[in-house]
Amino acid sequence: xxxxxxxxxxxxxxxxxxxxxxxxxxxxxxxxxxxxxxxxxxxxxxxxxxxxxxxxxxxxxxxxxxxxxxxxxxxxxxxxxxx
Amino acid sequence: xxxxxxxxxxxxxxxxxxxxxxxxxxxxxxxxxxxxxxxxxxxxxxxxxxxxxxxxxxxxxxxxxxxxxxxxxxxxxxxxxxxxxxxx
Numbered sequence: 001x002x003x004x005x006x007x008x009x010x011x012x013x014x015x016x017x018x019x020x021x022x023x024x025x026x027x028x029x030x031x032x033x034x035x036x037x038x039x040x041x042x043x044x045x046x047x048x049x050x051x052x053x054x055x056x057x058x059x060x061x062x063x064x065x066x067x068x069x070x071x072x073x074x075x076x077x078x079x080x081x082x083x
Numbered sequence: 084x085x086x087x088x089x090x091x092x093x094x095x096x097x098x099x100x101x102x103x104x105x106x107x108x109x110x111x112x113x114x115x116x117x118x119x120x121x122x123x124x125x126x127x128x129x130x131x132x133x134x135x136x137x138x139x140x141x142x143x144x145x146x147x148x149x150x151x152x153x154x155x156x157x158x159x160x161x162x163x164x165x166x167x168x169x170x171x
Contacts, residue, residue, distance in 0.1 A: 003091040010098045014105055021109055029165070033117045036158055037108055037124050041101070043151070044128050047135065052147040059151045063125075067158035071165050 004048065011045045026081045032070045039063055090138035097131045118162045125155040 001009075018038030025031045039062030046055040101124055108120040129152045136144030 003088065003095070007091065007094055007098060010095070010102070014098070014101060017105055017109075027114065029114050029162075030111075030117050033114070033121050033162065034108060037105065037121050040121075040124060040128050040155070044131060047132055047144070047147065050139070052144055055147055056150055059147075059154050063151075064154040064157040068161045071161045075165060 008045065008048050011041055011048060015041045015045060028074050028079055028081055029071070032067060032074065035070070036063055036067045039066065087138055090134055094131050094134050094138070097127050097134070101127050114162075114166060118159065118166065121162070122159050125152075125159065129155070 015038050018034050018041060021034035022031045022038060025034060039058065043055045043058040043062060046052075046058055104120045104123045104127065108117050108124070111117045111120060129148050132148035132151060133145055136142075136148065
């Protein structure tokens with residue numbers, strides 16, 4: 001496995017960890033932050049696969065737009081998830 | 084070859100830093116800890132993108148990092164405004 005392969009494996013493991021945190025955390029604001037981190041690292045993975053245009057789209061939608069919309073939704077409803 | 088290898092090793096070290104920040108994002112007691120961890124991961128991702136742009140030898144890749152640095156700021160701004168209690 002080359003060095004770039006090792007980098008891709010580490011990035012993908014971090015993406016999966018972030019997605020699992022977004023599911024596991026009960027605090028919805030923390031879940032949104034974990035989802036933003038997961039989306040961020042997915043953009044880095046697109047970048048490592050040498051697709052910079054896809055990385056720009058993923059960064060714009062995943063990091064900025066999705067986080068803003070989810071936080072506005074949490075603001076309008078409630079923050080803690082019920083059992 | 085040597086330059087590419089050193090860029091790759093530096094990117095691997097930055098990814099190790101990202102792992103530590105992800106640990107803080109997982110166990111952080113308050114939401115402010117998690118927001119700071121997310122901002123740290125943002126900065127590390129931008130740094131890694133600039134580094135890999137230098138490693139691949141493409142100037143256009145650095146533009147992606149610039150756009151990314153601009154956009155990641157917006158997400159952190161929204162989280163901070165929510166924690167402050169604003170965002171009407």
